[in-house]
Amino acid sequence: MQKAAFMTGINNIELREINMPKPGDNEVLVKLEYVGICGSDVHYLEHGKIGDFVVNGDFILGHECAGTIAEVGANVKTLKKGDRVALEPGITCGQCYFCKSGLYNLCADVEFLATPPYHGCLQNYIAFPENMCFKLPENVTTKEGALVEPLSVGIHAARQGNVSLGDRVVILGAGCIGLVTMLACKAFGATDLIVVDVIPKRLELAKEIGATHVINAAECDVLKEIDAITDGMGCDIVIETAGTKITYSQTSYIVRRGGTIVLVGLAPQDIIEFNFAKLMNKEAQIKTVFRYRNIYPQAINAIAEGIIDVKPIVTHEFDFEDTAKAFDFVIHHKNDVVKAVIKI
Ligand SMILES: NC(=O)c1ccc[n+]([C@@H]2O[C@H](COP(=O)([O-])OP(=O)(O)OC[C@H]3O[C@@H](n4cnc5c(N)ncnc54)[C@H](O)[C@@H]3O)[C@@H](O)[C@H]2O)c1
Ligand SMILES: [Zn+2]
Ligand SMILES: [Zn+2]
Missing domain, CATH: 3.90.180.10 (Medium-chain alcohol dehydrogenases, catalytic domain)
Structure with a gap:
């Protein structure tokens, strides 16, 4: 038994x-x-x-x-x-x-x-x-x-966003998924890692494990902050891992021209307001994530080699x-x- x-x-x-x-x-x-x-x-x-x-x-x-x-x-x-x-x-x-x-x-x-x-x-x-x-x-x-299971979601998100050396990434949400996504982006070579959340403890942890900027969305205007950090350029890749209609709708404003939005969070609503005109002007693209595929061996190697902790x-x-x-x-x-x- x-x-x-x-x-x-x-x-x-x-x-x-x-x-x-x-x-x-x-x-x-x-x-x-x-x-x-x-x-x-x-x-x-x-x-x-x-x-x-x-x-x-x-x-x-x-x-x-x-x-x-x-x-x-x-x-x-x-x-x-x-x-x-x-x-x-x-x-x-x-x-x-x-x-x-x-x-x-x-x-x-x-x-x-x-x-x-x-x-x-x-x-x-x-x-x-x-x-x-x-x-x-x-x-x-x-x-x-x-x-390795949640990490695989993060690696898949970074892959879907084609995160590469020198990229500036913003991650909306610093739950387990947001944090492992950040670790994956860092491992893929991103140099600017902006993490947004409303829980101070999670932002502290994000900072400890590699975030270059953290933004508390409960205390300031996220769009303005990102504008300031990026000199009005926006981020190469925006990864949504909070699963809220607010963060979903922020993505088209903070992605740079020609950049990529990756949606990972699952919002409770099926239908969410979204500014598509912004996206069109910027020729930005949206990618989504459903779990992961063919990632476990890579994730395990990254942990074993100390590339991801x-x-x-x-x-x-x-x-x-x-x-x-x-x-x-x-x-x-x-x-x-x-x-x-x-x-x-
Ligand atoms: N697509 C997939 O395959 C997949 C796989 C696993 C999880 N998920 C989804 O990913 C999301 C994250 O999972 P998790 O386990 O990390 O959940 P979580 O609830 O721990 O993390 C979500 C974070 O978003 C933060 N948040 C809330 N409002 C915010 C705002 N306005 N701005 C910034 N941050 C805000 C919360 O404070 C929280 O820290 C969930 O929606 C989950 O369902 C998707
Ligand atoms: Zn899980
Ligand atoms: Zn099948």
């Missing part, structure tokens, strides 16, 4: 014993060590759904994870017992147009951890496909391994037994917690 943390209703989590999973021929059994608490987990717990994805019955949350292989299936060749791995949480069909053309994050038949109806990884053991488990080098911990992003750690308390803490201390992880 093993334990799993079930969401049994709105704002209710309880640990329960369930049967041990058995790895299939192409799967490995992973003893999970760290699981990150993501905004989406918290959203499911508080609201029971995200868009069309509705939690039906008892549900295991968690999709940012890493652990150690305890057993391998009959056909597994590249991994062995004792290897430490980060799990990429979306299992795709491999057959559709999107999978075959390499855009597998757009596969409509993806089975993504903790996206109903698929359970997540807040449990002791999980059986998972060998090809979605990425080996961690000796100098990368499984705690860092759990951060995700450790400061983790601000809180809880024991598995305290999973319910951990979620409660995260919900009630939004100004203090950037990323909380559960030690399984």
